[in-house]
Amino acid sequence: MNMCKTDMVRNIVKENLQYTNKQIKDRVWTTYGVRVGSNEVINAVGSERKRLSYGQTPDYVLRAGETFIRVCGDYDQARRILAVCGSKR
Numbered sequence: 015m016n017m018c019k020t021d022m023v024r025n026i027v028k029e030n031l032q033y034t035n036k037q038i039k040d041r042v043w044t045t046y047g048v049r050v051g052s053n054e055v056i057n058a059v060g061s062e063r064k065r066l067s068y069g070q071t072p073d074y075v076l077r078a079g080e081t082f083i084r085v086c087g088d089y090d091q092a093r094r095i096l097a098v099c100g101s102k103r
Contacts, residue, residue, distance in 0.1 A: 022046045023058040027065070035062050 017025075019042070026041045027033060033041065035055045042050050059065060086092035 017046070019048060019050050019054055020058040022048060023050060023055055027059045031065055033065075 022042050022045070023038060026038050026045065029041070035052050038055050038059075039050055039052070042048055056062075083089050083092045086095055
C-alpha cells in the first residue's frame with residue numbers, strides 16, 4: 015500500500031485527537047518509518063491548538079461529521095454544502 019505523508023498523519027490522529035505535533039511525528043516514524051515535519055502535520059490535520067479543542071467534542075458529533083462527509087462524497091463537497099447552508103442564515 016503506497017500512502018502519502020498526509021494520509022499517514024491523518025491515520026495517526028484518528029487514534030487520538032489529543033496527540034501533540036511531536037507525538038504525531040513520533041508515531042508516524044514508529045508506525046510507517048517515515049519522518050514528517052511540523053508543517054506537514056499542520057497542513058494535514060490543522061494546528062495543535064485547534065486539534066486539542068476538537069478532543070472536547072463529543073464522539074457522537076464527530077461520528078455525525080464523518081457520516082456527513084461520507085454521504086457528500088468527500089470533504090471538499092461537504093465544505094461547499096456547509097458554506098451554502100451557512101450563507102442562508
